[in-house]
Amino acid sequence: MKLIKQLCASVFIAAIAASTVVASEKPVAIELVNNANIKNLAAHNNLVFSAAQPTDEQFKQLSHAKVKHVINLRAANEQDWDEGALVNSLGMNYHAIEIAGVQDVNIDNAKRLASLLKQLKGESVVVHCASSNRVGALMAISAHQQGADIESAIETGKQWGMASLEPIVREVMSDK
Known part of the structure; x- marks a missing residue:
């Protein structure tokens, strides 16, 4: 059963990271x-970073x-410049999901990130925060929501940049 859960989580993460490339992309x-x-x-594949x-x-x-x-x-208060304006001026599309603190490292925000990545339908994307810690935290929670056991989900999170948020993520996953 553990192997099946790990496989399901791996398939989910691969599906997010390797959505079908649009022919015109x-x-x-x-x-x-x-x-x-x-x-x-x-790099999580040739399109998702x-x-x-x-x-x-x-x-x-x-x-x-x-x-x-x-x-x-x-969070908007972490930056003293308009990142969205710069990104848009360079011809890229800007999206924001504000993760202002540990209270925002939760299942709802993990679902929001996973949903946004799925909506982008295989277009190239860079997901970032200050260090990549929050990115990895949300991806770990997403993996767990899709059936990965806690240790596999933690490993997924680390691949995406999670570091100091691991204890918070473990707490969120154990409350599932």
């Missing part, structure tokens, strides 16, 4: 994304690499 220039030197950058906060210049490089969407998990 231009491939992301992976080497340009990697050369942007964004802290904690992790998690990262820490990109700089203005790194956003420009992501745009040149043909990234279509940016999902920001930082």
Whole structure:
């Protein structure tokens, strides 16, 4: 049964990360994304990336690499500049799910992120927060919601950047 739950969670995460590419979609220039030197950058396939906060210049490089969407998990009060305006001006689409503190690391927000990734239908996306910790936390909760056991979900979260939020995530998952 444990193996079946792990398999189901793996299939769910793979489905999020590897949604079908639309025929007209231009491939992301992976080497340009990697050369942007964004802290904690992790590629989950050729279209979905998690990262820490990109700089203005790194956003420009992501745009040149043909990234279509940016999902920001930082709260508005964490930034003293308009990231959405910059991202949109570079021809990318900006999305925000504000995760302002540990109270926002919850099942509802994990579902919101998973739903948004699914809606993007295989278009290229970078999901970020300040360090990628919140990104990984929500992805771990999503994996657990889809049937992964706690340890497998934690591993998924770490692959997406979770670090210090692991105890909070374990608490959320144990309350499921």
